[in-house]
Amino acid sequence: MTRTVLVAAGGTGGHLFPAAAFAGEMRARGWRVVLMTDERGRRYAEGFPADEIQDVPAATIQGKNPLKIAMAALKIVRGIAAARKRLKIMQPAVVAGFGGYPSLPALEAALAQKRPVVIHEQNAVLGRVNRTYAARAAVVACGFERLDRLPASAASHKVVTGNPVRPAILDVRNAAYPSAAPGQPLRILVTGGSQGARLFGEVTPQAIALLPEDIRNRLEITQQAREEQVAAVRDAYAKMGVKAEVSPFFKDMGARLAAAHLVIARAGASTVTELQAAGRPSILIPLAIAADDHQSANAEALSGIGAADVIDEFDFHPPKLAEILARRLANPHDLAVRAAAARASAKVDATRALADLAEKYARA
Known part of the structure; x- marks a missing residue:
């Protein structure tokens, strides 16, 4: 009989994208996959490799407004009740939680029914929901x-798998680091996402203007910018x-990443x-408002091995960025060494490792 894995994730694409990679691997192994998320999480679930997607009520408890806190708590209780009923019907052999408040109802229901739970944390700081259930999960x-933020009681079942990576990025791994010999182009990729593009659009062009002319003349830049900034940055x-x-x-x-000498x-x-x-x-600029400053912790995975420079957001000004750019771009050998260090630190079999753990702890 085909066994079912329930994937609990939501909130942002950061939770759902690795969950999708895991789900795809489990389906390839013959499992039935059900994704449980909420209305907000469903926005990121287009194309998610699941046999079924279910919504349950979920909410984030934040702020100090008693009414809003009570309404959020009520919504969470409703979500847990709904998840319990659905788990009794689907009878998942294992529940995999990828974080975000939409994963809470499924994890709470699974543990109440004594079903095995596997948690995956993408960041270097355990998120609030994952932190709540880490000690009772079969593996973190x-x-x-x-x-x-990993509870001491959960330390013994921590397993470093890495994060699942998109196939398009894995393809880049097979391409050699591009030559940056004298006279050849130097390509910079600037990608800030929804919470970085505006700042990068303001600071990066000014920093480029401060670079020595011999470096600036070789530059080819690919930059993500907010819609309202595109014309100004381009100009x-x-x-x-x-x-x-x-x-x-x-x-x-x-393809953009494959061509880049520096990101x-x-x-x-x-x-x-x-x-x-x-x-x-x-060159990494951790988001200052990230919960528990988890982006600074993430950046250490690269800065600690000499593969990245890290600039605090409050120090991210044109002269500071220009100084680091000038130093790195003037030394092609150093760039190649830093690229090799980044590559050597990767765990490219994360998706398979996660699926192996799920199967290890799943009910027969």
Whole structure:
């Protein structure tokens, strides 16, 4: 009989994208996959490799407004009740939680019914929901060696699997680091996501303008910018004679990453993981408002091995960025060494390792 794995995830794409990679692997192994999320999580679930997607009520408890807290708590209780009923019907052999508040109802229901739970934490700091259930989970899989906020009672069942990586990024791993010999182009990829593009659009062109002319003349820049910034950023590069492609979104990010000599980015778990898998040196600017400062912790996976420079968001100004860019771009050998260090740190079999753990702890 075909066994069922319930995948609990939501909140943001950062939780759902690795969950999708895991789900695809489980389906390839013959499992029936059910995704349980909420209305917000469903927005990121287009194309999710599940046999069924179910919504349950979920909410984030935050702030100090007593009414809002009570309403959120009530919604969570309703979600747990709904999850319990559905788990009794589907009878999952194992429940895999990928974090985010939408995963809470399924994890609470699974543990109440004594079903095996596998947790995966993408960041280097255990998220609030995963932290709540870590001690009672069969295993806590994680993306990085560092895992802050892990309860002492859960330390014995921590397993470093790495984070699942998209096939397009794994393809970059098979390509050699591009030559940066004298006279050849120097390509910079600037990707900030929804919470970085504005800041990068303001600071990066000004920093490029401060670079020595011999470096600036060789630059080719691919930059993600907010829609309202695209024209201004494009114009800034044009005025200084720098070849640049600026857009709010690039569909062929794998190809862009493959061509890059250096990447400027935030330090979300997926970004750091993809830089490791692709083997690209970087300058990382952790998001200052990230919960528990988890992006600074993530960045350490690369900065700690000499594969990335890290700039605090409050220090991210044109002169600071220009100083680091000038130092790195003037030394092609150092860039190649940093690229090799990033590549060597990758755990490219994370998806398979996660699926192995799920099967290990699943009910027969």
